[in-house]
């Protein structure tokens with residue numbers, strides 16, 4: 377049975393979080409791609425979710441990864457047209473993937489609003505794409521790592537406090553309606569699909585996240601109750617081997 381590690385790793389600033397997380401990511405991918413087997417990771421948007429890829433693009437360690445083995449998935453997306461600057465994928469493509477070393481076929485972008493008529497259709501298509509890469513008996517590939525952000529309200533991916541989607545208990549991809557953070561229409565993996573990850577690394581920065589992060593840490597050593605989960609969806613994310621909170625000091629009390 378692999379060790380199950382949880383740790384909060386504080387850094388002086390947001391820039392340090394991005395820099396250290398990028399180095400950690402590149403070392404992991406360098407190790408994992410040595411044998412030539414595919415490695416699946418799930419990534420996110422938001423400020424640090426994008427900043428990490430800017431640091432990746434500047435790191436000499438980028439050369440140590442066999443990127444042809446790396447498959448990239450998104451745990452959520454804002455349901456907007458292709459090329460919209462607010463799309464999570466657009467932001468990280470600009471930061472690293474445009475003209476980068478990852479083969480286009482390995483970049484599994486969630487469908488846009490000019491490709492699908494609703495977020496529900498885009499979600500179903502993404503679930504099918506995940507299933508095409510699934511291990512036997514599962515609905516998705518096993519993620520070696522999920523990189524996650526957390527909103528000031530405690531949301532993760534596009535699973536928001538009080539919303540119906542955080543209660544879903546099957547690994548799946550869903551169309552999200554009425555998101556309190558714009559845009560209202562989104563696509564998100566459910567928590568059980570996110571949690572089918574060996575490692576989960578939360579990237580957190582900003583004073584405005586102190587309250588939500590305190591609530592997350594209060595649930596860190598237990599399975600959160602249904603009420604705690606609905607109040608703070610980020611409190612339910614757990615890697616099977618490792619859950620790290622890579623956090624700048626201003627998010628800590």
Ligand SMILES: O=C1O[C@H](COP(=O)(O)O)[C@@H](O)[C@H](O)[C@H]1O
Nearest residue numbers: 420421422423424525526527533
């Ligand atoms: O809307 C979203 O927000 C979260 C957190 O963003 P941040 O800028 O506060 O770090 C992000 O993780 C998620 O993917 C995104 O869709």
